[in-house]
Amino acid sequence: MTVIAETTADAVAGIADGATVLIGGFGMAGMPVALIDALIAQGATNLTVVSNNAGNGDTGLAALLAAGRVAKMICSFPRQADSYVFDGLYRDGRIDLEVVPQGNLAERMRAAGAGIGAFFCPTGVGTPLAEGKETRTIDGRDYVLELPIKGDVALIGAHAGDPLGNLVYRKTARNFGPVMATAAATTIAQVTRIVDTGDLDPEAVVTPGIYVDRIVQVTQEATA
Amino acid sequence: MTIAPPTDRTVEHLDRGPLTREEMAATIARDIPDGSYVNLGIGQPTTVADHLRPGSGIVLHTENGMLGMGPAATGDDIDPDLMNAGKIPVTELPGASYFHHADSFAMMRGGHLDVCVLGAFQVSEHGDLANWxxxxxxxxxxxxxxxxxxxxxxxxxxxxxxxAKDGTPKLVPRCTYPLTGLACVSRVYTEHATFLVGPHGTTVVETFGTGVDDLAGRLDVPLTRIGAS
Known part of the structure; x- marks a missing residue:
């Protein structure tokens, strides 16, 4: 059942030290900045964070990294023009990094959310990222065995939600949100607007409320 | 490889110099068939979009979750929720669609995308790619x-x-950089020539400001010509 949190602090309450936290967003699009700020204030540490990038500039995920709360990043593309916070931590040996091809990152979370124990994937065959992994030839093509990535918590950004937790997204800010929502024990969504039950077109709902545990409204200004 | 080469015999353009970057982008755009679903990689490959033929029906995919991507956004059209894989603000064309990341990569992995254009550090004569x-x-x-x-x-x-900047060839017998994929590249577009690569080795499609024999002397890769027996 979905709970509407009054504040972002209420929304992130109870996240434990050592938790695996899935954080949505591609760059800053869809990044749940207000929830990340609340997580920084909440104080959980020694986190494993799963996100496509490893922070941009000084806000959002970069701020969580700068606060020293993240022991390990699992991501596809840490190195960017403005990823200086992560770059510094990595070069100082203060953070672990697991690089995962972007599609495998998404599919491994999809598998976790769909109850799939593992899957054979053609991506990365013969590359350093497949070293040490089981491989199999199926119908003449080589595949690598990939395991699910399950989160204790997912923090995602969506456009609008209703009291039942149904979510819709906006443009390319959708990115990892719908997949991460399925892959965590507790999914927490920040939305720019909570609408009345029945106001979302059921045909247009992208994430059904069954996947969403807590929802909090954050004004658009606060997410920018 | 599924797209036929643009010529049935190797063409040597000796009356001109190497292609400019713009001309390389235009050459790639010329070779993408009408109606293709296409992903253009970050950086130089993105410029191929500027040379696509009006009315070609080519639909651009961006892996962060969109088909029907339009040109870069400027001014009031910039929307922080609408960007390409390089995190550059873009626009949507009529008929665009949005989808999440698992779907975006499923359509790629599932063989639904016709063409992608990528940059590279090295490509092997059989199409291995090193670019990450x-x-x-x-x-x-x-x-x-x-x-x-x-x-x-x-x-x-x-x-x-x-x-490369130090003069070493980037089309090589075997990649020395960490691999991105095995036997995955079908064509290599460079300023001096366009090549087909694959299980049968490397074939020259066109040259620009140089000839096949001259290139053969500068590369460690055996070169064949289209239409040669």
Whole structure:
């Protein structure tokens, strides 16, 4: 059942030290900045964070990294023009990094959310990222065995939600949100607007409320 | 490889110099069939979009979750929720669609994408690709969607300079940089020539400001001509 949190602090309450936290967003699009700020204030540490990038500039995920709360990043593309916070931590040996091809990152979370124990994937065959992994030839093509990535918590950004937790997204800010929502024990969504039950077109709902545990409204200004 | 080469015999353009970057982008755009679903990689490959034929029906895919991507956004059209894989603000065309990341890579891996255009550090004569990591000890590895694209699109076109800054060829017998994908590239577009690569080796399609024999002398890769017996 979905709970509407009054504040972002209420929304992130109870996240434990050592938790695996899935954080949505591609760059800053869809990044749940207000929830990340609340997580920084909440104080959980020694986190494993799963996100496509490893922070941009000084806000959002970069701020969580700068606060020293993240022991390990699992991501596809840490190195960017403005990823200086992560770059510094990595070069100082203060953070672990697991690089995962972007599609495998998404599919491994999809598998976790769909109850799939593992899957054979053609991506990365013969590359350093497949070293040490089981491989199999199926119908003449080589595949690598990939395991699910399950989160204790997912923090995602969506456009609008209703009291039942149904979510819709906006443009390319959708990115990892719908997949991460399925892959965590507790999914927490920040939305720019909570609408009345029945106001979302059921045909247009992208994430059904069954996947969403807590929802909090954050004004658009606060997410920018 | 699924797209036929643009010529039935190797053409040597000796009356001109090497292609400019703009001309390379235009050459790739010329070779993409009407109606294709296409992903253009970050950086130089993105410029191919500027040369697509009006009315070609080519639909651009961006791996962060969109089909029907339009040109870069400027001024009031900039929307922080609408960007391409390079995180550049873009626009949507009529008929665009949005989808989440698992779907975006499923359509790639599932063989629904016709062409992707990628940059490269090295390509082997049989189409192995190295474009994600120099392997330098102080480099922070970052792969993004490169490995997924390399094995997913029906045709993988590489757009690169033929020689590195130190003069060493980037079309090589065997990649020395960490691999992105095995036997995945079908064509290599460079300023000096366009090549087909694959199980049967490397074939020259066109040359620009140089000839096949001259190129053969500068590369460690055996070159064949289209239409040669």
């Amino acid at each position: 990591h120099t392997g330098a000890p102080d480099a922070i590895p970052a792969v993004g969607g490169a490995m997924d694209l390399a094995i997913g699109a029906k045709d993988v076109f590489v757009m690169m300079t033929l020689f």
